[in-house]
Every structure is written in C-alpha cells, then in structure tokens.
Amino acid sequence: MTQAVGIARAHTNIALIKYWGKRDQELFLPMNSSLSLTLDAFYTDTKVIFDDTYTADSFSLNGKEQSEKEIQKISRFLDLFREYIGEGRFARVESLNFVPTAAGLASSASAFAALALASADALKLNMTPQELSTFARRGSGSSTRSLFGGFVQWDMGTGSADSMAYPIDDADWDIGMLVLAVDTKEKKIASRVGMEHTVQTSPFYPAWLETTKEDLSAIKTAILAKDFETLGQITEHNGMKMHATTLSANPPFTYWTADSLLAQEAVRQVREDLHLQVYMTMDAGPNVKVLCRASDMERLVQALSAYLPAEKIIKSLPGPAASILSQEDWQASHQKFSERI
Amino acid sequence: MTQAVGIARAHTNIALIKYWGKRDQELFLPMNSSLSLTLDAFYTDTKVIFDDTYTADSFSLNGKEQSEKEIQKISRFLDLFREYIGEGRFARVESLNFVPTAAGLASSASAFAALALASADALKLNMTPQELSTFARRGSGSSTRSLFGGFVQWDMGTGSADSMAYPIDDADWDIGMLVLAVDTKEKKIASRVGMEHTVQTSPFYPAWLETTKEDLSAIKTAILAKDFETLGQITEHNGMKMHATTLSANPPFTYWTADSLLAQEAVRQVREDLHLQVYMTMDAGPNVKVLCRASDMERLVQALSAYLPAEKIIKSLPGPAASILSQEDWQASHQKFSERI
Structure with a gap:
C-alpha cells in the first residue's frame, strides 16, 4: 500500500x-x-x-x-x-x-x-x-x-x-473586520450565475471593469502608504459598484435583503455617531462586512449591538497565509x- | 382693485x-x-x-x-x-x-x-x-x-x-399602478442633491444616459404597440439602473430602506406565485411603485396584503391632463x- x-x-x-x-x-x-x-x-x-x-x-x-x-x-x-x-x-x-x-x-x-x-x-x-x-x-x-x-x-x-x-x-497595522452575519440562508442566486448574467446584460459592466482597474491601482497605493481612510473609501465604493451592476442587469436583481439594509443603516448611524473610520463591503449575499481599525472593534461592536443581535456581529483580525x-x-x-x- | x-x-x-x-x-x-x-x-x-x-x-x-x-x-x-x-x-x-x-x-x-x-x-x-x-x-x-x-x-x-x-x-388600455407607501418619512437626501452628486461622481452615469436614450425609444414602441410586457420590463430595468447610479456614486448612497426591500421581495413573491405581469419602479425615496394591469389590481392588493399593511397599498388608474x-x-x-x- x-x-x-x-x-x-x-x-x-x-x-x-x-x-x-x-x-x-x-x-x-x-x-x-x-x-x-x-x-x-x-x-x-x-x-x-x-x-x-x-x-x-x-x-x-x-x-x-x-x-x-x-x-x-x-x-x-x-x-x-x-x-x-x-x-x-x-x-x-x-x-x-x-x-x-x-x-x-x-x-x-x-x-x-x-x-x-x-x-x-x-x-x-x-x-x-x-x-x-x-x-x-x-x-x-x-x-x-x-x-x-x-x-x-x-x-x-x-x-x-x-x-x-x-x-x-x-495588514499588520491596526486593521480589523466585522462580519455582520444578518442572514445565513442559502442565497437564491449563486455568485457564478449572478456574475455571468451581469457580464452578459449590464450596460454598466464595461465602466465597472474600467474603474475597477483604477480602484485596484489606487488601493494598492493606499495600502503601501498605510492610508486607511483612502483604503476604506475605495473599498466601499468598489463594493457598492459591484452591487450596482446587479441592479443594472436585465432583468435586474439584488443580493440585498431587508436585513442587509438594516445593517447598512446601523453602520451609517454608528459611523456618524462615533466619527469612526468604518467602511462597508458586501459580496454575492446579504451579509455586510465592515472594514475598520482593529483598535475600534470593541467600541464598534458595542455600538452596533444597539441595532443588531450581538451574536450576528463577528470580529476578525487579518489572517495569515495558508499553512501545512x-x-x-x-x-x-x-x-x-x-x-x- | x-x-x-x-x-x-x-x-x-x-x-x-x-x-x-x-x-x-x-x-x-x-x-x-x-x-x-x-x-x-x-x-x-x-x-x-x-x-x-x-x-x-x-x-x-x-x-x-x-x-x-x-x-x-x-x-x-x-x-x-x-x-x-x-x-x-x-x-x-x-x-x-x-x-x-x-x-x-x-x-x-x-x-x-x-x-x-x-x-x-x-x-x-x-x-x-x-x-x-x-x-x-x-x-x-x-x-x-x-x-x-x-x-x-x-x-x-x-x-x-x-x-x-x-x-x-x-393609457386607456388596462393599465394600473400600485403605490407601496412603505415609508413616509422625509427623505434624507433630496433628489436634487442626489442627482447632482450622481452626475458628478458616478462612473456609470454615461452608460445610464446612453442606455436611457435606447430605453425611451423602445418603451414608446411598446406603448404604441400596447405591448405591456415589454413596457413593464423596460420600466423595471430603467428604474433599477437609476438606483444603480446612486450605488456607484462616490461616496455611494441609496434611497432604499429595509422596508423598500421587504416590499420588493413581496412583489417578486406575488409575481412568481400568481404569474402576473407586474413590474417595479422606484424614485428618489423608499416607496415602491408597481406597474400592473388594472384588471389585476384587486388580486394583487389581496396577495400583497399578506406581506404589507393593507393601508400602505394604494391603487391608481392612469390620470387625465391638468384642467381648469x-x-x-x-x-x-x-x-x-x-x-x-
């Protein structure tokens, strides 16, 4: 054997x-x-x-x-x-x-x-x-x-x-992420299906590709300069643009649910109240991810708990490479x- | 005097x-x-x-x-x-x-x-x-x-x-509209402000303009042919594209609330359940408008009442010109x- x-x-x-x-x-x-x-x-x-x-x-x-x-x-x-x-x-x-x-x-x-x-x-x-x-x-x-x-x-x-x-x-410079896991049901539209439909039917897709190229270049500059604000702003803009491409597909669709909007509104409110640098991004599903300072995570979780069940808020630091x-x-x-x- | x-x-x-x-x-x-x-x-x-x-x-x-x-x-x-x-x-x-x-x-x-x-x-x-x-x-x-x-x-x-x-x-050919008035609070971002921010910062705006020209031409053809399905599809696509431009603005924003998503999900569910031709559109606010057949309005209201308070669902037929x-x-x-x- x-x-x-x-x-x-x-x-x-x-x-x-x-x-x-x-x-x-x-x-x-x-x-x-x-x-x-x-x-x-x-x-x-x-x-x-x-x-x-x-x-x-x-x-x-x-x-x-x-x-x-x-x-x-x-x-x-x-x-x-x-x-x-x-x-x-x-x-x-x-x-x-x-x-x-x-x-x-x-x-x-x-x-x-x-x-x-x-x-x-x-x-x-x-x-x-x-x-x-x-x-x-x-x-x-x-x-x-x-x-x-x-x-x-x-x-x-x-x-x-x-x-x-x-x-x-x-990413060893005061970086953290919160996952607001508002909805854990299986998504109705697989990302494979959603992205293909978008590529084929969205009139905004060419502009998405063009500007994403620019976003990538700019975010790398921000990362190398440890410029967290610019990093966050590009992150939020790029993610929302991705979701804009699904709304512009034909027929249009969205990965967002009512709970996604509640989580977004909570983040906007907390951002305004606490004057913290927090930025949202979403993937092909309803959950909201929040890029933030690791040193702000505790305060953020506490503030967000006023709007969302605490067990739905999961903290993470940057992770290491894959290992044997x-x-x-x-x-x-x-x-x-x-x-x- | x-x-x-x-x-x-x-x-x-x-x-x-x-x-x-x-x-x-x-x-x-x-x-x-x-x-x-x-x-x-x-x-x-x-x-x-x-x-x-x-x-x-x-x-x-x-x-x-x-x-x-x-x-x-x-x-x-x-x-x-x-x-x-x-x-x-x-x-x-x-x-x-x-x-x-x-x-x-x-x-x-x-x-x-x-x-x-x-x-x-x-x-x-x-x-x-x-x-x-x-x-x-x-x-x-x-x-x-x-x-x-x-x-x-x-x-x-x-x-x-x-x-x-x-x-x-x-519009005297079996056309109706439901207004799903989910949220009557004053909107946070006036349409004047929202549209100007979008024009100035959205990389998708040029494609919005270009395709809206095509949508207008196509919807007029559909209206003259009394082709309700095409009329509705263009309506839903064009409206969602407009909201996609707000998500692609920098910084991104949205007029949608959690209640907007609940209303959208209700419309999608009822559309699937009843196999009716109903199409959504939204403006610079959280409410959802549903283009439908006038002859389907009663059934639709009844079905949507399972998801939304009945008093939030307002029926309308096409209206006349302004008059003295x-x-x-x-x-x-x-x-x-x-x-x-």
Whole structure:
C-alpha cells in the first residue's frame, strides 16, 4: 500500500476590490484583477490521503460524508493534481470548516485553498505558492487569494498559468473586520450565475471593469502608504459598484435583503455617531462586512449591538497565509471542532 | 382693485423612464428625455389670485400658511409669469394636496403643474400646453409632465424653450399602478442633491444616459404597440439602473430602506406565485411603485396584503391632463379636503 498524506489550513478572504465576472468559465479566468483581506476568524482545515487501495474518491465535511455531487466537485479538482503528476490514485478528503455557525459565510475560498495546499504537500509537488494559487483558482476563483495572508492581489493574468495571487502587505497595522452575519440562508442566486448574467446584460459592466482597474491601482497605493481612510473609501465604493451592476442587469436583481439594509443603516448611524473610520463591503449575499481599525472593534461592536443581535456581529483580525499542518495539529483541530458544536 | 384669478388641477406622475440629472441647474434642463404615467389617485388643486392691493405674495398649503422659505419658492416661480406679461402684481396661492396621507409622495410635480396652469389661466396667457410645460419645468422638472394625462414624454430639448412635455398615449388600455407607501418619512437626501452628486461622481452615469436614450425609444414602441410586457420590463430595468447610479456614486448612497426591500421581495413573491405581469419602479425615496394591469389590481392588493399593511397599498388608474377648475369645483374640492382629514 502506497499512501500520500497532506494536511493544510487556509483562511477565508473578503475582497475589497471585487472579482465579479469570468472571461473563461472553464479555467476560472477573471475579467479583472482583485484584492482581498484574509481573515483570521474563518478557516478550513483539510486532510487529503491519496491511497492505492481506494476504489473511489470520498469526501467528508465537518464529519459528514458528502453527496455524489459534492464528491464530483472535489474529484474534478483533484484531477488537476493527478494529471500534473501523471498518477490516478483515488483520494480521501476530510475537511473541517471553522466558520461561526451564525456567519454562514461561503467557505469555498478557504476550502479549495486548503485542499490545494494539502494535495501539493501530499504529492510532494515542488511549487511556489503563486503556482499553487493557479491550481486553487480552478476550484473557486476567490480561493486563489486564500493561499496568502493580509492584503492579497489576484492578478487576472494573460492565461491560466499566470492568473495567480500574491501578497501585497501583511495588514499588520491596526486593521480589523466585522462580519455582520444578518442572514445565513442559502442565497437564491449563486455568485457564478449572478456574475455571468451581469457580464452578459449590464450596460454598466464595461465602466465597472474600467474603474475597477483604477480602484485596484489606487488601493494598492493606499495600502503601501498605510492610508486607511483612502483604503476604506475605495473599498466601499468598489463594493457598492459591484452591487450596482446587479441592479443594472436585465432583468435586474439584488443580493440585498431587508436585513442587509438594516445593517447598512446601523453602520451609517454608528459611523456618524462615533466619527469612526468604518467602511462597508458586501459580496454575492446579504451579509455586510465592515472594514475598520482593529483598535475600534470593541467600541464598534458595542455600538452596533444597539441595532443588531450581538451574536450576528463577528470580529476578525487579518489572517495569515495558508499553512501545512502536522498530524498533531490535525488532531487538535478535530478536538477543537468537536468542542465547538 | 384689479384682480385676476385662476384655479387648476394637476395630477402627479411616476416616471417609467427616469429623469435623473440636470444639465442646467437654473433652467431645470434635464440630462435626458423621460417618460411617465400620470396617476389618477394623486393630485393638487390650486387657486392663484393676482391682486393690485396685495403687498406681498402669500401661500397656503392644505389650509396652513407656509413659511417664508416656501413662499420664496412660489414667488420665484410666479416671477416667470410676471416677467412674461410685464406686470408685478403680488399673488395669493392656495393649494390642496390630494395625496393619501399614508403615501407621503412628493407632490412637487402636481403642485407646480397646477400652479402653472392656474397662473396662465388667471393672466389669460395664450399658451399651448407644451409652452406652459416649459414654465412648469422651472418649478420642478417632473411637473412638466403633469400637465398631460396618460403616458407623457418630457423632451430634453435643445434649450429652455423646447424642453417640454407632450402626451404619447392616454393609457386607456388596462393599465394600473400600485403605490407601496412603505415609508413616509422625509427623505434624507433630496433628489436634487442626489442627482447632482450622481452626475458628478458616478462612473456609470454615461452608460445610464446612453442606455436611457435606447430605453425611451423602445418603451414608446411598446406603448404604441400596447405591448405591456415589454413596457413593464423596460420600466423595471430603467428604474433599477437609476438606483444603480446612486450605488456607484462616490461616496455611494441609496434611497432604499429595509422596508423598500421587504416590499420588493413581496412583489417578486406575488409575481412568481400568481404569474402576473407586474413590474417595479422606484424614485428618489423608499416607496415602491408597481406597474400592473388594472384588471389585476384587486388580486394583487389581496396577495400583497399578506406581506404589507393593507393601508400602505394604494391603487391608481392612469390620470387625465391638468384642467381648469371653476369656482364651484374649488368649493367642492375644499369640501372634499375637509372631509378627508
């Protein structure tokens, strides 16, 4: 019996300059370069075992065996690695998602980043993290950014080989994020479907692409200058522009719910009352993310608690790059997961 | 004593192709041509008396004397007529707004249309309704459309003299509108301020203008063909695009509240459940307007009542052109107004 085992942890990330639209559906090549902040509070731990004796791939998530449909997604992703090394061994994948239950955040970014790193480690692939990010990308576009910590850019590239992510800054300068997890129901319109409909029908999409290019350049300048106000303003503007493209699609649609608006109004009110630098962004779902100073987080949570249930407000600091875990780490992770349920 | 008296009624209108941005702030020249539906359920009755013995303008609205600030707005508007005829007589203006209290709809469209027609009648101006609409425009852009009934176009024109409205179709073909008056608080951002901020800062604004030109052409074709589905689809798309421009402004803003989203979700649910042709539009405020078949209104109101308080749902048929009222009409109007309070 030959067995190859890899274990890895990757954190989720929130885009400040959004990825919204693919130029290649198959290869997950984006229409624009994007930039994110990796979050400490949300991560996925994944163990992958390639074994000669297995007769099929299998996949367990949070201790539950997954459906054939979910396994197929994993299998297609593992095929990239199997093709790369020219070996067809089946694999067992076990994942634990460390996402507060109330958050209901999409975990595909951390999931595919962790699986990519675990697979590369198991198969002893000699890849740079950048190269590996081109693999992660094929599982879920945004997972390409979850291989790195702090502020991360995903370069749109010219093709599959150079559409990769790299770290911009470790975000170790009084940066925090609150996730206002107002609604954890599954979204009605998958981001894949929403972005494609937008690309195809929104008359505002060309201006979105054009100005997002400018936003990316400006936010990198702000990050390097540690100019938090400009960083935040660009973040809020870029995110709202993304949501404007869904309203301008034909027929129009929105990821916002009444609870999203209540959360937005709460943030605006608190921003006005406390004179704090807080900036909102939203993704393809109803939750509101708030970029803020880490040193302001406690005051913010307290003020926002007047408007939202406290358990819906989740704090995070910037997170680190994806990392290899030992077997002991994995056992500790299992222990931690079982305790939190 | 020389006295000149005019009394008129004008109905409010809801834009299906939105007016959103001025190219001339002083002359109220719009950035684009727009198209509206005049509503039967909401109107303003106004009496104006020009009198040699008056020593100042005065203005009473719904039986209440108005502040100096409100009087100044009226005075500046009356100056247009006084300059036109070369006479400086002061005037007394009395207006009654027939807008269901729950609706909280901006009444400036019907208000300035009624005042324009009353003034022209009092001063025996020999003007076509189109010419008069260029005067109404100077009080409030959208009032230019309230001089006419049914579907009305406001042509952006090349200057003040030809930026005027004209009727397109009397809308006498199974057309109705529901106003979901979810929030009647005064809006935080006046439409004048919101549109100017959008024109100046939204990167999507040029595409808004370009595609609104196409929408206007297409909706007129649909109206003439009595193609309700296309009419509705263009209405919903154009209105959402307008709101997309506010999200893309810098800093971004929105006229939507949580209640707006609840109303939108109710309309989407009812549309899906009943398979009815209903289309939403929104203006510079939180209320949702629903374009529908007049023959479907009862069923719609009943279905929407499961989601919204029934008193927030106001039905209207298409309304007629502005008209001159007699002294007897005016007395009847007063009587009706006093009874409704």
